Amino acid sequence: MTNTLLIIILLGLMAIAYQLGVRRSQKVVGGPSGVRALHSLPSYYGFFTALWTGLPALLVLLLWVSLQSGVIRDLVVSDLPEAVRSLPDAQLGLVINDIQNLAQGNIVSGEVSPAMEQASAHYKSLQQTSYAASFVVVLSLAIMGLTFGWRRIAPKYRARNRVEAAIKWMLVGCSTIAIFTTLGIVLSVLFESIRFFQIIPISDFLFGLDWSPQMAIRADQVGSSGAFGVIPLFVGTLLIALIAMLVAVPIGLMSAIYLSEYAGSRFRAYAKPLLEILAGIPTVVYGFFAALTVAPFIRNNGELLGLDVSSESALAAGLVMGIMIIPFISSLSDDVINAVPQTMRDASLGIGATRSETVKNVILPAALPGIVGGILLAVSRAIGETMIVVMAAGLSANLTANPLQSVTTVTVQIVTLLVGDQEFDSPKTLAAFALGLLLFIVTLILNVVALHVVRKYREAYE
Amino acid sequence: MSKQEQIRTMDRVNATLKQRYGRERRFRRFGFFAVLLGLTFVGLMFLSIISKGYSAFQQTRILMDIEFTESIIDPAGEREYAVLSSANYAGLIKQSLRALYPEVKGRKEKRELYAIVSNGAPLVLREKVLADPALIGTRTQLWLPADDDIDMLIKGHIDRTVPESERRIKDNVVAWIEKLEADQKIEKFFNLTFLTGGDSREPELAGIGGAVMGSLYTLIITLLLSFPMGVAAAVYLEEFAPRNRWTDLVEVNINNLAAVPSIVFGLLGLAVFINFFGLPRSAPLVGGMVLTLMTLPTIIIASRAALKAVPPSIREAALGVGASKMQAVFHHVLPLSMPGMLTGTIIGMAQALGETAPLLMIGMVAFIVDIPGGAMDPATVLPVQIFLWADSPERAFMEKTSAAIMVLLGFLIVMNVLAVILRKRFERRW
Numbered sequence: 024m025t026n027t028l029l030i031i032i033l034l035g036l037m038a039i040a041y042q043l044g045v046r047r048s049q050k051v052v053g054g055p056s057g058v059r060a061l062h063s064l065p066s067y068y069g070f071f072t073a074l075w076t077g078l079p080a081l082l083v084l085l086l087w088v089s090l091q092s093g094v095i096r097d098l099v100v101s102d103l104p105e106a107v108r109s110l111p112d113a114q115l116g117l118v119i120n121d122i123q124n125l126a127q128g129n130i131v132s133g134e135v136s137p138a139m140e141q142a143s144a145h146y147k148s149l150q151q152t153s154y155a156a157s158f159v160v161v162l163s164l165a166i167m168g169l170t171f172g173w174r175r176i177a178p179k180y181r182a183r184n185r186v187e188a189a190i191k192w193m194l195v196g197c198s199t200i201a202i203f204t205t206l207g208i209v210l211s212v213l214f215e216s217i218r219f220f221q222i223i224p225i226s227d228f229l230f231g232l233d234w235s236p237q238m239a240i241r242a243d244q245v246g247s248s249g250a251f252g253v254i255p256l257f258v259g260t261l262l263i264a265l266i267a268m269l270v271a272v273p274i275g276l277m278s279a280i281y282l283s284e285y286a287g288s289r290f291r292a293y294a295k296p297l298l299e300i301l302a303g304i305p306t307v308v309y310g311f312f313a314a315l316t317v318a319p320f321i322r323n324n325g326e327l328l329g330l331d332v333s334s335e336s337a338l339a340a341g342l343v344m345g346i347m348i349i350p351f352i353s354s355l356s357d358d359v360i361n362a363v364p365q366t367m368r369d370a371s372l373g374i375g376a377t378r379s380e381t382v383k384n385v386i387l388p389a390a391l392p393g394i395v396g397g398i399l400l401a402v403s404r405a406i407g408e409t410m411i412v413v414m415a416a417g418l419s420a421n422l423t424a425n426p427l428q429s430v431t432t433v434t435v436q437i438v439t440l441l442v443g444d445q446e447f448d449s450p451k452t453l454a455a456f457a458l459g460l461l462l463f464i465v466t467l468i469l470n471v472v473a474l475h476v477v478r479k480y481r482e483a484y485e
Numbered sequence: 486m487s488k489q490e491q492i493r494t495m496d497r498v499n500a501t502l503k504q505r506y507g508r509e510r511r512f513r514r515f516g517f518f519a520v521l522l523g524l525t526f527v528g529l530m531f532l533s534i535i536s537k538g539y540s541a542f543q544q545t546r547i548l549m550d551i552e553f554t555e556s557i558i559d560p561a562g563e564r565e566y567a568v569l570s571s572a573n574y575a576g577l578i579k580q581s582l583r584a585l586y587p588e589v590k591g592r593k594e595k596r597e598l599y600a601i602v603s604n605g606a607p608l609v610l611r612e613k614v615l616a617d618p619a620l621i622g623t624r625t626q627l628w629l630p631a632d633d634d635i636d637m638l639i640k641g642h643i644d645r646t647v648p649e650s651e652r653r654i655k656d657n658v659v660a661w662i663e664k665l666e667a668d669q670k671i672e673k674f675f676n677l678t679f680l681t682g683g684d685s686r687e688p689e690l691a692g693i694g695g696a697v698m699g700s701l702y703t704l705i706i707t708l709l710l711s712f713p714m715g716v717a718a719a720v721y722l723e724e725f726a727p728r729n730r731w732t733d734l735v736e737v738n739i740n741n742l743a744a745v746p747s748i749v750f751g752l753l754g755l756a757v758f759i760n761f762f763g764l765p766r767s768a769p770l771v772g773g774m775v776l777t778l779m780t781l782p783t784i785i786i787a788s789r790a791a792l793k794a795v796p797p798s799i800r801e802a803a804l805g806v807g808a809s810k811m812q813a814v815f816h817h818v819l820p821l822s823m824p825g826m827l828t829g830t831i832i833g834m835a836q837a838l839g840e841t842a843p844l845l846m847i848g849m850v851a852f853i854v855d856i857p858g859g860a861m862d863p864a865t866v867l868p869v870q871i872f873l874w875a876d877s878p879e880r881a882f883m884e885k886t887s888a889a890i891m892v893l894l895g896f897l898i899v900m901n902v903l904a905v906i907l908r909k910r911f912e913r914r915w
Contacts, residue, residue: 092763187811194721197714201738201785204778208749211756274519281516298523303897304530305839307868308890311875315883316533346526353523375498377505379512400744407746409842414875434748434842441755442845459752463745470744471737 025154026088033084033165037077040169044072047176063183071182074189075172080165087157095149099142107138122146212463215456222450223251228457230254234420234431236440236451251454253461255420259430263341263412264405266426270345272398275352280382282353283360302350310414313343318415325427333429335417341426344411348401355400359393359480360386392480399473403466409434433458534894538887544676544689545636546628547602547665549581553614553621564618572614574607575599578629586661597658603630605690628674633688633881635662639671642880653880679888683854684870688881691874693889695856699769699849699864700838706773706860707780707837712830714777715784716819719826722785723792724814743782750779751846759847766848767863775843780833787829791822824911831904835897841868867893 048068052060061068096119100108107118118139125143176182220228231252278298282291318339325332332338363386371381387394417429418439440455555562557580558572582598583589589598606629613627614620634653637643639662649656665671682692718739726732754775758764764771795818803813844850849865850873857864865873867889874886 089762183809187809190811191721191725194717194725197717198721198726198735200714200718200778200781201735201742204742204753204781205738207757208745208753211753211761212749215756274522277516277519278523281513281520285513285516286520294520294524297527298520300527301523303835303839303901305841305868305893305897307839307841307871307875308530308534308894311871311886311890312530312533314875315537346530349523349526377509379509380505382512403744403746407748409746409748410872413842414872434746437748437752438842438845441752442850456752456756459749463749466744466746466749467741470741474737474740474744 025158026084029084029158029161030081032162033077033080036162036165036169037073040076040172041069041073043169043173044069044176047072047173048182051176052178060178062179062181063186067182067186068176068180070186072169072172072176074186075168076165077168078189079168080161083164084157084161087153087161091153091157095146095153098149099146102145103142104138126150208463212456212460215453216460219450219453219457222453227251228253232422234436236436236454249450251450251457253433253458255422256431256433256436256458258422258424259337259416259420260406260432260434262337262424262426262430263344263416263432264402266338266341267344267348267405268398268402270342271348271352271401274345275349276356276394278349279353279356279360280386283357284378284382284386298353299350301346302354304347306347306408306410307414309343309347310410310412313339313411313415317343330427332427333417335415335429336427337416337430338426340412340415343415344405344408347408347411348405351401351404352397355397355477356390356394359390359397359477362393362480363389390480392476396473396476396480399469399476403469403473406469407434407462407466409438413438433462437462534887534890538884538889538891540640540642541679541884541888542676543640543673544678545631545639546672546674547631547635548670548672549578549602549627549629550584550624551577551581551610551627551629552624553577553610554580555622558614558621564621566615569615569618570611572611574610574614577610578602578606586664594657597655598661601632601635601658601661603632603689604687605685606630628672630678630689631671633879635671636689637880637884638662639673640884642884679885680892683856684852684865684873685854686852688877688879688885691882691885693867693870693892695853696865696867696870696889697892698856699772699853700866702769702857702860702864703772703776703844703866704834704838706770707776708830708834710773710777711780711784711833715781715830715833716788716826718781719785719788719792720814720819723789724818725810739782739785742778743786746842747779747840748842748846750775751843753778754843754847765861765863767851767853767865768861769857769864769866770860771847772844772849772864772866773860775847776837776840779840779843780837783833783836784826784830787832788822788826791825791829792818794825795821821913824907828904828908831900831907835900835904838866838900839868839893839897841872844869845872867896 045065045068048061048065049055049058052058058065099122100115100119103118107115110118122139122143123146125139126147228251231250232254233250233252234255235250278294282295286294318334318336321336321339321342322332322334367385367389368381371385372378376384412432412435416432416435418431418435419429420431420436421428423430437455437458440451440458554577557576558574559565559568561568579599582602583595586598589595609627609629631639634643635658638645638654638659643652643654645652645659654662662671678690679692681694682690683695685691722732722735726735754771758771758774759766799817799821800813803817804810808816844866849869851863851865852873853863853865855862871886871889871893874882874889
C-alpha cells in the first residue's frame, strides 16, 4: 500500500512539474506572447520537466521493489541461529514463511520460539526501514529530476526532440516485450528441465513406455518407483488430436466452402457469426459439456451396442475438442478460399464446369497449401488444449489406440503435477517443466511451419 | 471439323450431365449439412447448459417459526457482541423443527430432521440478531434456506418414484417435506446468495460473488498493462520501425506467441513471477500479468491492422503542414485508429476472461471463501470456479456450475456485442 501512495505522490509531482515547465518556458521568452521565440511548444517543455521528474524515480522504485524482499530475506537469514541457517532449503523456506507471517500478524504453522520472535521483529523493522528509505530516495530523486529539467529550459532548448526521443524509446521497449516473453518461456522451462534431466536421463524421458510420476517421499514407501516415459502421453495427446481433426476438418472445411461458394449473402450474414460463437466459448465450458453431457451419452450408447466404453474415453474429449476447432478451421479456410482469384473461378465456370467441379478441381488445389497450414495450426491448438482434456480425459497413462479407452495427455499431466502441494526439487514437479518444454517445442515447430506456409501462399496470389 | 464430331462431343457431355448435376447437388447438400451441424452444436451446448443451470437462480426456502429464546442466545442478558455473535443459533432452528414435527423421536431421526435446513441458516439468524438485539425474546416467521438435497427434491432433480434405496433422500424425509408442501411452508425464491456470495462447501450457500470480483481485479490489471503496451508496440512496429532483421524477429515472435498453448504461459508465470520474483500465489496481480502476456499478441495484431487501415494521406497531410513524425502519429493517426484498437482490446479481454489453464498453474485454484478486496488478496476467477465446481460430486453443484457458465457466457456476449457495436458505429471506410 505504501508503494501505491508513493506512486500517487509521484504522479502528482509530475503534474506539478508539467505546469512549472510550461510556466518557465513562457517566462524565459517574456510571457505567452513571446512563445514564437521558443524552439518547441510550451507543452513540450512541460512534458520534458515531467519526464525528468517521473522516469528516474519510477525506475529506481521498480528496482527497489523487485530487490527488497530478497535483500530483507538474506539479512534476516544471516541473523538466524546457525542451527536454523544450515537447514535444507525447503525447511528454511518454511521458517522464513513463518517469520513473515508472524511479522504480519497471521497464523503461524508451528510453535513460536523466542528466536523467531526476534527474527520477526527484525524482519518488521527492516521492512519499515526499507519503506522509509525508498520514500526518501525516490522522492528526493524526483525533486532532483524536477530541478534539473526545470533549469535546462531555455528558448533554444530542443525540448520536443528530447521528449519524442524518450517516447520513441518507450515504444521500442514495449515492442520488445514479445521477445522477452519468448525468452522468459524458454529460460523458465529450460532451467527446470535441465535439473530434471540431471535426475532422469533424457533418453528415458523421450523413449520410455511407462509414465507413473509418483516418487517415493520416504525410502520405505511401497509402489512408487517413478517412471517418466513420455511416449504414452504423446500417443494419448495425438489420439485425442486425431479424433478432434476428424471432426473439425470435414465440418469446418465444408462449411467454409458452402458459406463462401454457395450460400446467399443473408444466410452467410447470420450463419457465420453464429458459427463463430463456438470460437468465443471458454474452453472450461467445453470441458464441462464433454464431461457431463457427451461422455455419459457415448458410454450409454456404447453399452447399448455392447461396447466397453470408459467414462473418460478419448472419444468424448476428442469429439468436443473437434467442435471447438470447427470455427478455427472454417475461418482460416474461408480466408484462403477467398484469396483464390475470381478469374480462376470464372474461367472454370466459363468452360462449363459445375460449381462443385470448380471447387474440387480449381479452388481446392489452389488453396491447398493455405488449408494445410490452417490444419497444422489447428493441430498445434489441439495438442496444447488443456481444459477439455483435464475435465474429460483420464489420468492413467494407457498406451492404446482405442478411442473408447481412457488416455491421458501432456497438458493433463502438467496440470496434475503442478496443482496442489509441490516441492521444487522433486523430479515429479520438475517433470511438469520438462513436459512444458516438449509441448512448447512441438507447438513451436508446428506454428512456424504453418505460419510460413500460410504466408507464402497468401503472397502467391496478392 | 465435321458436324458429326461436334454432335458426338455434345452427346458425351449430355450423357454425363445428369450424373454431374447429381454430384453437384450432393456436394451442395453436404456443405449445407456441415453448416447445419456446426449450428446444431452451438444450439446443443447452449440448450444443455441453460436447461441444467436455470434452476440455480432459484433457491428453496422453508418458512419456520423461530422463537428467539433468551435462555439459548444470551442467558446472562448482557447483550454483549461476543456473546451474541457466538450464540447457539442452530439450537433455535432445532427447537423450531422439533415443534413442527413433535412425532420425531430418536437420535438418528432427529439428526435427519435437522439436516433439512441448510448449515447456513443459523448465520441468517445471527445476522438478524446482531442487527437488532431487540428481537431476542420475540417470535417471528422466517424463510430459511433448505439443504441442497431438499432443494434438488423440490426442483424435481430427485425422482420421488424410484425405490428408496436408490434415492439420496429417504422416505421419512420426503414425508416431512410433503407435509411442508401441503402447508405451503416451502417455496422457491430468487437466489441472491448465488450472485453475491463467496464459495462454500455447501452448495446452497455457494455463490459466484467472490469469483466475479476476482475476475474483475484480474481483468483490470490485464487491461491496465496490456492496452498501453500493446498499442505502443503496434505503433512502433507499424509507424516507426525500420524494416530489418530485428523487427522481423519481433514480428515472428508475436505471431508465434499468439499460437503458444496457454498452459505454457502458466508455467512462465509460475517460474518467473512466483518463484523468481516472489510474488504471492493466487493473487489477481499475478493472474493479470500472465494474462497480459497472453493477450498482448492479440491486441498488437488488432492494433496494427487498425493503424494500417488509416490511409497514408492523413500522415502526409500532417507532415506537410509541419508536424513531426511523432505529432502526425499521436495527433492524427492514433485517434483515427482508436476504435479498431479498442475493438481488438475488448476481444482480447474476452479471451482473458474465459482463460483457465494458466491460472491453475499460478495457484488461483485455491478454495477461497472470502470475497477478495484487492489485487493482492488470494482470489479465484469465474472460469476456475466453474472448473472447481464441475469436479464436485454433489448434484446441486452441477446446477451451480451450469448457472456460473451462464453468467460467464453472459459477460462474454456483452463484451463481444460491445466490440461489434463499437466497430459498426466508429469504423470509417476510407
